[in-house]
Amino acid sequence: MIAEDFILKSYHTDLQNGTVKWVSPSNIALVKYWGKKADQIPENPSISFTLSNCKTVTEISFTKKEDDGFQFDVYFEGKKNEAFRPKIQTFFERIAVYMPFLKDYHFKIETSNTFPHSSGIASSASGMSAIALCLMSIEAQLSQESNALSSDSTYFKQKASFLARLGSGSACRSIEGELVVWGANECIKDSSDLYGVKFTESVHPNFKNYQDTILLVDKGEKQVSSTVGHQLMYGHPFAQERFKQAHDNLAKLKTVLASGDLEAFITIVESEALTLHAMMMTSLPYFILMKPNTLEIINKIWAYREAEHSKLCFTLDAGANVHLLYPEQEKENVLEFIKNELVSYCQNEHYICDEIGLGANQI
Ligand code: DP6
Numbered sequence: 001m002i003a004e005d006f007i008l009k010s011y012h013t014d015l016q017n018g019t020v021k022w023v024s025p026s027n028i029a030l031v032k033y034w035g036k037k038a039d040q041i042p043e044n045p046s047i048s049f050t051l052s053n054c055k056t057v058t059e060i061s062f063t064k065k066e067d068d069g070f071q072f073d074v075y076f077e078g079k080k081n082e083a084f085r086p087k088i089q090t091f092f093e094r095i096a097v098y099m100p101f102l103k104d105y106h107f108k109i110e111t112s113n114t115f116p117h118s119s120g121i122a123s124s125a126s127g128m129s130a131i132a133l134c135l136m137s138i139e140a141q142l143s144q145e146s147n148a149l150s151s152d153s154t155y156f157k158q159k160a161s162f163l164a165r166l167g168s169g170s171a172c173r174s175i176e177g178e179l180v181v182w183g184a185n186e187c188i189k190d191s192s193d194l195y196g197v198k199f200t201e202s203v204h205p206n207f208k209n210y211q212d213t214i215l216l217v218d219k220g221e222k223q224v225s226s227t228v229g230h231q232l233m234y235g236h237p238f239a240q241e242r243f244k245q246a247h248d249n250l251a252k253l254k255t256v257l258a259s260g261d262l263e264a265f266i267t268i269v270e271s272e273a274l275t276l277h278a279m280m281m282t283s284l285p286y287f288i289l290m291k292p293n294t295l296e297i298i299n300k301i302w303a304y305r306e307a308e309h310s311k312l313c314f315t316l317d318a319g320a321n322v323h324l325l326y327p328e329q330e331k332e333n334v335l336e337f338i339k340n341e342l343v344s345y346c347q348n349e350h351y352i353c354d355e356i357g358l359g360a361n362q363i
Helices: 085-097 123-140 153-166 169-173 226-231 239-259 262-281 293-307 329-344
Strands: 017-031 046-064 071-076 105-113 179-184 195-199 210-215 313-316 323-324 351-355
Touching: 017 123, 017 169, 017 262, 017 293, 046 123, 046 169, 046 210, 046 239, 046 293, 071 085, 085 123, 085 153, 105 123, 105 169, 123 153, 123 169, 123 329, 153 169, 169 351, 210 329, 239 262, 262 313, 293 313, 293 323, 323 329
Parallel strands: 071 105
Antiparallel strands: 017 046, 046 105, 046 179, 046 351, 179 195, 210 323, 210 351, 313 323
8 A cells, every 4th residue: 555545535525413433542562663754654663562451532523614724622531622732733734635524524522541641651642543543434434435434444444544653653553453563574564654554473372461561650741752752863873773673673573472482572572662762862862761760660570580480571662651561370470569569669659550452442
């Protein structure tokens, strides 16, 4: 597929109004997307676990209008929200060419998260994918083309992911589960820079119901937005080597996911997390996004792993919070370890239990 294939060419405008609703999850990258070209094209491929509990619920009501331009209102958790407007305005501008009906309707966008507001968890992946899916459901009602009609169709999912990417890169990995690859690469057939594809290679039972417990070390506003963070990779002295490394790590991870080799999984995932932070520490300007408690937790995890012969490991986003990844069979022990030894490093002792999930749903 090329971008032009996602342009809606003919649609009817008889529909006066309607409502659509989707719930879409967050995701956690194992191989990280960090660095992008124009039009939200990633510099390197990434792969993520789709999550199950951290989700955004979005309802869009649309009403026919006459005048030109975009018209929308945003409500977050029941209250009108002005802070989200610029991001959605930019999103509409980017996707208008693919969805010409956006100027024909007024949209009321009502959204809420299942995870607490200001938990420091990025909601752009779940939020943007939920909006993209709602818009696709509207397109399906208006379209005079057969390809977009069913939300189960490949075209529907691909275009939803394609649109979500234009809202926020990582959002394109939130449409489906349980593992999604985004970014053209040699080892995953049909992989694309334009949208995420479900990882359909073999996955060992060791990864079934894989757990992700998110320790909320810092719930504040992100010190560096990911959009600014990606720009730090322009002219970065280690950029080319890093992009190559991501390709290599994805190829290695493909083998590890098939074999179930958890030791090798840990090495790749932790190295990816630390490399992401190393990129930020070595860019200009430079940033340290970990907090002292992030490091305390990492050291505790390493000590626990050694003492208990555990397969617990960590990954990080572009912030201080720590994602603990571990096999389902270790759940009881790891939760005990968190309660006894890690919870004191979390802001207000706050953590969120999640696990690998199947993707978005229409409601
Ligand atoms: C560190 O998808 O939030 O979480 O495309 O600018 O919206 P934009 O960036 P975003 O970047 C996510 C970066 C990351 C790694 C990842 O999820 O792959």
